[in-house]
Amino acid sequence: MSVDALAEAERPSAVESLPRTRRLDPAAIAAVMSRDITLFGRYWQSTTFSSIVQPVIYLLAFGLGLGSLVSHVGHLDYVQYVGTGVVATAVLFSSAFPGMFNTFIRWRFQRSYDAMLATPIDVEELITAEVLWISLRAGVYCVAPLLVAIAFGLSPAIGMLLVPFIGFVTAIGFASFGVVIAAVAKTIDNFNYVTSAVLTPMFLVAGTFFPISSFPLGLRIVAELNPLYHCVQLVRDAALDQLQVADLWHAAFLLVFAIAMWRLAIRLLGRQLID
């Protein structure tokens, strides 16, 4: 090991003065995200591949398969209906799964969170940065199914420009939900319960592939409480240039869900990260 580098201890320290600490310091959040971005540089190909191939499969299966039986849902072509539904599905899967698995693995197995919390980062900044990164990624990648749907015959519309933002806000809620699950799970196998009992029904009972209006009243109420349902409605109205007043309700629901889950994630995981 080199002696010279240490011998230069005379020169000014890299950190000279201490600015007063602030909550949710943007520099702290950017630093945590720089790690995510660097890691992403190693696996972006596989993420990009799956985020394009998955909607293609859904659109082929539902569009060509079910679409041959069902030509319209309400006033919409089935490709319009499913194409926009798949966007919401992509948001759910690209946020809830990383929220659960990345958090659990980085916290319990790789101890990356321990390493970062030994630096001037606090739990609130750490979790916020992780959720923000997942959500930015989900917001960008949920455009992929839309592009695929356009290739399948969906007409481009100006409102589609809103879709990444809708995806981003929804993803904050679901990524944080994933963090909450990671914080309370005893083992990584526990995620199976959540995947089969929460996420799968959530993704089906959201008006993604068939309308909830055909459901009995009880199930319709459940669907109305499903954040993914509100995401689907908002994406559909935006992508088809049919935004209406009711969409304010959907947007408000998603915002409240995002903020509540984000705070809950910080609270529950924070309790685990700090002894």
Next chain:
Amino acid sequence: MLAVVSDQAIALRGVHKRFGSIAAVDGLQLTVPLGVCFGLLGPNGAGKSTTMRMLTAQAVADEGSITVLGLELPREGKQARRLMGVVPQLDNLDVELTCRQILDVFARLYRVPRARRAAAVDRALEIANLQPRADTIVRDLSGGMRRRLLVARGLIHEPRLVLLDEPTVGLDPQVRQELWSLIDRLRSSGVTVLMSTHYIEEAERLADIVAVMSAGRVIAEGTPEELVRAHAGEEVLEVYGPPEHLREVTELAERRGWPSRRSGPAVAILRAEQPAAGELPEGSRRPANLEDAFVALTGEEIE
């Protein structure tokens, strides 16, 4: 705001930390002066790692006060962490990143200004002698290199205080020597080092002051020489022989009130300079060392 400077790098007063019914730290008093290499020596389970975690506010004490570089923990933990570097016991490197990428991320986490970041990364690579491996991903590094990278990561922001938690645990002797010389240079450059270890030789070789920890508190403190003189005397007589002879020697020591212990195949009688020469059994004399003092203090044999 400039960091409040005091002559103490670390001060713990009456610190308690319980996990369920277990008291990991139990009334800990500890003062680490600036500019020394301070060794926290104790067997596994003595509370060393918990103490280390409390110093970064990653664990919060149930009772007592903790001050690091004049900053009060856990309230000012974030400011305190800016001034210290931490080298954890367990490897928590991102295995898929290169050395340079990891150091760059940590330079950001420690808020090294953008203009100095590249130089800080190069300097850290140089300290750890990892320049030839700068662009190798961690998974492909040897255990010794990974450990050096962990040290470099904790030094990226040129901290005034470095916490080393069991820095050479599980390393082979040659790598251990390398790390020891690195820690020694760190101390010579004026950085305050707090090192926990359960290797007596490590404490003896590197630490200016050693605090012996047992069951969550400090039971003795001083320079290694002071500890040896106070708790093991000057000379140790080692008696070898068949088991029945050793049993007789142990019984003799007990009757006469000589402190003694089993030491591998021998019985060691401490403070052998005190009894008259004729009283002691046949054996070989050697100077007392820190291990003798440690065993006398804790009643435990460790490496």
